[in-house]
Amino acid sequence: MVVSRVMATQRRTLLSSTVVACSRRIFSTSTSSRRELPPLAEFVSSFTTHHVAEPVMTMPTDLHTDISTTIPIAPADPEHRRLKRAELPLPVLFDSRQAALTRKQLPRRTGAIAFKRGMMSIFDEKGARIPVTILHIDRAQVTYVKTIEKHGYCAVQVGAGARHPKNITRPMLGHFSKAGVAPKKLVQEFRVRDESGLLPIAHEITAEHFKEGQFVDIWAPSKGKGFSGVMKRHGFSGLPASHGVSVSHRSAGSTGQSQDPGRVLKGKKMAGRMGGDYVTVQNSKVVKIYPEFGLVLVKGPVPGPKYAAVSIQDAVKKPDIE
Amino acid sequence: MSRLLLRQPARGISVTENCLSALRSATVATLKDSRQVPNAGYQLNRKLTKTPIKIHHPAPCLLPKGSEPKQLLEQKLISELDPTGWRRQLFQRSSPLALRAGDVVKVLFNSETNQTFVGTIMAIRRRGVDTSVRLRSEVGQLGVEMSVKVYSTSVKAFEFVSRALKKARRAKLYYLRPDEKKRK
Numbered sequence: 215m216v217v218s219r220v221m222a223t224q225r226r227t228l229l230s231s232t233v234v235a236c237s238r239r240i241f242s243t244s245t246s247s248r249r250e251l252p253p254l255a256e257f258v259s260s261f262t263t264h265h266v267a268e269p270v271m272t273m274p275t276d277l278h279t280d281i282s283t284t285i286p287i288a289p290a291d292p293e294h295r296r297l298k299r300a301e302l303p304l305p306v307l308f309d310s311r312q313a314a315l316t317r318k319q320l321p322r323r324t325g326a327i328a329f330k331r332g333m334m335s336i337f338d339e340k341g342a343r344i345p346v347t348i349l350h351i352d353r354a355q356v357t358y359v360k361t362i363e364k365h366g367y368c369a370v371q372v373g374a375g376a377r378h379p380k381n382i383t384r385p386m387l388g389h390f391s392k393a394g395v396a397p398k399k400l401v402q403e404f405r406v407r408d409e410s411g412l413l414p415i416a417h418e419i420t421a422e423h424f425k426e427g428q429f430v431d432i433w434a435p436s437k438g439k440g441f442s443g444v445m446k447r448h449g450f451s452g453l454p455a456s457h458g459v460s461v462s463h464r465s466a467g468s469t470g471q472s473q474d475p476g477r478v479l480k481g482k483k484m485a486g487r488m489g490g491d492y493v494t495v496q497n498s499k500v501v502k503i504y505p506e507f508g509l510v511l512v513k514g515p516v517p518g519p520k521y522a523a524v525s526i527q528d529a530v531k532k533p534d535i536e
Numbered sequence: 537m538s539r540l541l542l543r544q545p546a547r548g549i550s551v552t553e554n555c556l557s558a559l560r561s562a563t564v565a566t567l568k569d570s571r572q573v574p575n576a577g578y579q580l581n582r583k584l585t586k587t588p589i590k591i592h593h594p595a596p597c598l599l600p601k602g603s604e605p606k607q608l609l610e611q612k613l614i615s616e617l618d619p620t621g622w623r624r625q626l627f628q629r630s631s632p633l634a635l636r637a638g639d640v641v642k643v644l645f646n647s648e649t650n651q652t653f654v655g656t657i658m659a660i661r662r663r664g665v666d667t668s669v670r671l672r673s674e675v676g677q678l679g680v681e682m683s684v685k686v687y688s689t690s691v692k693a694f695e696f697v698s699r700a701l702k703k704a705r706r707a708k709l710y711y712l713r714p715d716e717k718k719r720k
Contacts, residue, residue, distance in 0.1 A: 331604070331605045331606065332606045333606075334606050334610065334664075334665060335666050336613065337688050337689050341646065341688045341691070343666075348605050348606060350599060350605060353594060376594035376597070379591050384589070387591060388589050390591075391589045391591065395592060396591070397591065397592075397594070504609070506598065507598050507599055507605060508598040508599070509609070511609075
């Protein structure tokens, strides 16, 4: 009995060894037809190229071969690769970013950040009085430049003013250090039409950037008015001062109809926070420039309180400067 | 078993020579590289910046510190508009030739017709370049008031006609206007 068991195990081992030997024989390549297999990426790309390469190597037809060798393998040619979308010969769609850039109305040159420093008046040659706002361009320098290739649009990032390094975050300190400028109080981007409007980094934008007599657009957050009532905020007339009106002289009155719609409609003008939102004044005339002080005098008022930062740029609706 | 608490030199932000004078101490922007945990006897090293950050010194502001551009510009403008200084002599409070409310004055304008206006000074509004004078005159039975910007280039000259008979007891003589109730 023991002998038979031993025999059985011996037979099993013999059988197993023969099975293994068979598997090796079936699935392994012979040394004569052994070759290097291509990397997986190239193998996959061979399916996706437009060009169908001719098979370089002939396929052995006997059974003892690899399955992968039955498929033709393209040669490793850098020309034959998957084309990027921008390289494909397709028309530019109306809704694409590329087309939108050509339609966008932008000034050619960059703008500058200035600080509002009050108002005064000037007399012209004829003796007419012109009220002007004094804008001070304080150490405005280019800190970064954005291009179509890298960012999808053209813009110049300008920093103005000066701030103590201890009050500036480390990432911003690194940003200014990379630009080679001192830490700035304020940083803002000015979009330009194309690469011709871009300026070198650390280039200073002075008051001489603007010419006397040119038109500019000025935008800044308006003065905050706090929580203001409906009469100030929306110009409502309020209610009569007398004749029985009780306690609601400055109120809005009715806020809607009756059962239909049965609710107050969205966007109903009501009391709330007023001011502190961006206001753009277009086509302000630059009356006078004092480059020795970095001052630009602009006709008329400018949004925002005194000492606040405003952005000035060439007027979009006027012809290009120089 | 005690271990030595090693304090590594603080990895700071290196500053350019120009900036050193501006920054008072090296702790303006220094990193605490090692954090000592008490009673633990070891330290943690963290590398927060690989390369030091150079801080550049800011250029001086074009406006002198503490100055208001309006004052600077007004001084400039007034000296340009009034080079000889006769306007300042007539309208500055401290001047010996200063005009006062109640004086009669003749204004000559820079027009083709050499227009003039004679009237009593009702009010002098002193605002630097924006200084103006309100003159009142009775042309027949019609009262005419005129506000004249003193530093305007359209004003050629002010001629002093006469001083007030009695010194006006106030600066603004709006009472010279007729009483509308009486007229009705």
